Amino acid sequence: MNKRLTGKTALITGAASGIGKATAVLFASEGAKVAVTDIDKEGADATASQISAQGGVAEAYHLNVTLESNWQQVISEVTTLWGRLDILVNNAGISFGKPISEMSLDECVKC
Numbered sequence: 001m002n003k004r005l006t007g008k009t010a011l012i013t014g015a016a017s018g019i020g021k022a023t024a025v026l027f028a029s030e031g032a033k034v035a036v037t038d039i040d041k042e043g044a045d046a047t048a049s050q051i052s053a054q055g056g057v058a059e060a061y062h063l064n065v066t067l068e069s070n071w072q073q074v075i076s077e078v079t080t081l082w083g084r085l086d087i088l089v090n091n092a093g094i095s096f097g098k099p100i101s102e103m104s105l106d107e108c109v110k111c
Helices: 018-029 041-053 068-082 105-109
Strands: 009-012 033-038 057-062 087-089
Touching (some): 018 033, 018 041, 018 057, 033 041, 033 068, 041 057, 057 068
16 A cells, blocks of 8 residues: 555544544554544544554544644644644534524534
8 A cells, every 4th residue: 555644643633433533544554643533532542542453653632622722732742742743634523413504503603
């Protein structure tokens, strides 16, 4: 496999499951060092462990993307550990059971 991301460091939010997890595993298989972040730290740990077991490099971090202080802490830790941050996949999110056109402004602000 062509390791297109060798030498790169990626931070992926929402990486405990779903698209974020798949992206983290893929980026690691392409040679990136991956900061696996999620509000679900246990799930992030599991993703990072899977990457490590497959020969990749990953660290798990708790990250609540709605808190600037969490971002500052994680970015500081990642750049201290690996010296750089090249890629951000801002995947974290929530879903609602109704269309946005039917949501109140208060509900949208909480998105």
